[in-house]
Amino acid sequence: xxxxxxxxxxxxxxxxxxxxxxxxxxxxxxxxxxxxxxxxxxxxxxxxxxxxxxxxxxxxxxxxxxxxxxxxxxxxxxxxxxxxxxxxxxxxxxxxxxxxxxxxxxxxxxxxxxxxxxxxxxxxxxxxxxxxxxxxxxxxxxxxxxxxxxxxxxxxxxxxxxxxxxxxxxxxxxxxxxxxxxxxxxxxxxxxxxxxxxxxxxxxxxxxxxxxxxxxxxxxxxxxxxxxxxxxxxxxxxxxxxxxxxxxxxxxxxxxxxxxxxxxxxxxxxxxxxxxxxxxxxxxxxxxxxxxxxxxxxxxxxxxxxxxxxxxxxxxxxxxxxxxxxxxxxxxxxxxxxxxxxxxxxxxxxxxxxxxxxxxxxxxxxxxxxxxxxxxxxxxxxxxxxxxxxxxxxxxxxxxxxxxxxxxxxxxxxxxxxxxxxxxxxxxxxxxxxxxxx
Ligand code: ADP
Numbered sequence: 001x002x003x004x005x006x007x008x009x010x011x012x013x014x015x016x017x018x019x020x021x022x023x024x025x026x027x028x029x030x031x032x033x034x035x036x037x038x039x040x041x042x043x044x045x046x047x048x049x050x051x052x053x054x055x056x057x058x059x060x061x062x063x064x065x066x067x068x069x070x071x072x073x074x075x076x077x078x079x080x081x082x083x084x085x086x087x088x089x090x091x092x093x094x095x096x097x098x099x100x101x102x103x104x105x106x107x108x109x110x111x112x113x114x115x116x117x118x119x120x121x122x123x124x125x126x127x128x129x130x131x132x133x134x135x136x137x138x139x140x141x142x143x144x145x146x147x148x149x150x151x152x153x154x155x156x157x158x159x160x161x162x163x164x165x166x167x168x169x170x171x172x173x174x175x176x177x178x179x180x181x182x183x184x185x186x187x188x189x190x191x192x193x194x195x196x197x198x199x200x201x202x203x204x205x206x207x208x209x210x211x212x213x214x215x216x217x218x219x220x221x222x223x224x225x226x227x228x229x230x231x232x233x234x235x236x237x238x239x240x241x242x243x244x245x246x247x248x249x250x251x252x253x254x255x256x257x258x259x260x261x262x263x264x265x266x267x268x269x270x271x272x273x274x275x276x277x278x279x280x281x282x283x284x285x286x287x288x289x290x291x292x293x294x295x296x297x298x299x300x301x302x303x304x305x306x307x308x309x310x311x312x313x314x315x316x317x318x319x320x321x322x323x324x325x326x327x328x329x330x331x332x333x334x335x336x337x338x339x340x341x342x343x344x345x346x347x348x349x350x351x352x353x354x355x356x357x358x359x360x361x362x363x364x365x366x367x368x369x370x371x372x373x374x375x376x377x378x379x380x381x382x383x384x385x386x387x388x389x390x391x392x393x394x395x396x397x398x399x400x401x402x403x404x405x406x407x408x409x410x411x412x413x414x415x416x417x418x419x420x421x422x423x424x425x426x427x428x429x430x431x432x433x434x435x436x437x438x
């Protein structure tokens with residue numbers, strides 16, 4: 001970038017300098033020419049009042065010619081007038097005869113000089129012409145040209161130095177930014193680049209946050225897998241070594257079974273989460289009856305509910321929903337399962353399905369232990385449990401609500417959690433659109 005700005009800045013300077021030099025040279029030449037003609041005119045006026053023969057001043061520099069009406073030369077200061085050819089064809093003589101006065105500049109190839117002519121018609125119709133060769137003018141022009149060239153070169157060098165210095169200063173904050181974006185103070189950054197820096201900083205923080213979350217998740221997963229695996233390995237080892245008594249074998253096998261079921265559940269939940277995390281993973285959407293799906297969940301959960309002595313009550317209306325059916329099934333299962341597992345003996349779980357202002361809505365309410373205020377925000381985090389032992393003993397993986405939250409986000413739905421400790425919990429999911437009527 002620095003090089004590009006430098007080159008462009010210098011090209012701009014060079015163009016400006018060349019234009020300025022050309023224009024000032026042209027202007028200077030015009031002024032000089034005007035001055036020459038003014039001098040010639042003044043000189044002509046003096047001559048008109050004198051006898052040209054007696055003139056001494058300026059005779060070497062100027063040439064005086066007096067031309068009669070017919071073009072014959074009456075007087076010529078630098079030659080014998082009588083011997084000269086007829087001058088009526090000279091443009092300045094012709095014009096002077098016509099307009100009273102004329103100027104002209106002619107280039108002589110043999111002498112390589114310009115000659116400036118000033119001609120004026122006298123009262124009797126003859127024309128007085130004063131000419132001056134450009135030798136001195138050319139000298140002045142060459143000298144001036146050299147001075148302009150020298151000034152141009154000096155200006156260009158100054159520009160080159162300034163371009164280098166300015167681009168260096170301009171690039172400095174950007175280079176510092178590249179060294180350490182996060183430590184950069186906002187005031188040090190150009191105003192135009194500030195939004196860019198803020199976005200990068202945000203993205204950087206997000207990446208770090210994500211990396212940290214992934215690291216924590218991996219650590220948690222490893223830890224969660226380790227416990228049942230250690231138990232399985234321990235029981236199997238006892239049986240292998242013949243250390244298990246006949247009557248223990250059944251108990252050990254039961255433990256191995258329970259722990260491996262737990263492992264399967266954990267792995268299933270982890271797979272579900274990683275599928276939901278995958279942005280490439282497209283959930284197929286379809287239209288289905290949310291009430292029928294809830295009915296199916298209730299049927300499935302009837303047995304575990306009975307074991308916990310919890311009553312399941314489904315109510316509401318048939319609501320068509322356009323969504324990922326398997327995911328909504330998973331969501332229903334997780335919410336109802338939690339409502340049973342964190343309930344009290346003899347408790348109730350209400351599952352309500354309805355249309356609220358054309359928005360399909362599902363509600364799962366229980367009469368369970370509730371979630372204390374300080375935990376309410378965090379229960380949706382992966383592996384976050386209020387009571388770890390109760391979660392594990394009832395077959396929880398700590399991932400159920402994380403999956404629920406993910407599904408809600410994927411469907412652009414809205415989730416509200418109301419809970420009071422010791423009284424129960426109510427979770428409401430409101431979907432954003434109504435499915436087309438079938
Ligand atoms: P888990 O598999 O442990 O149930 P979840 O992600 O489903 O994991 O829930 C996270 C935690 O939130 C649970 O461990 C539990 O402490 C609390 N929780 C979830 N649902 C309820 C509920 N209906 N009543 C009381 N506590 C709940």
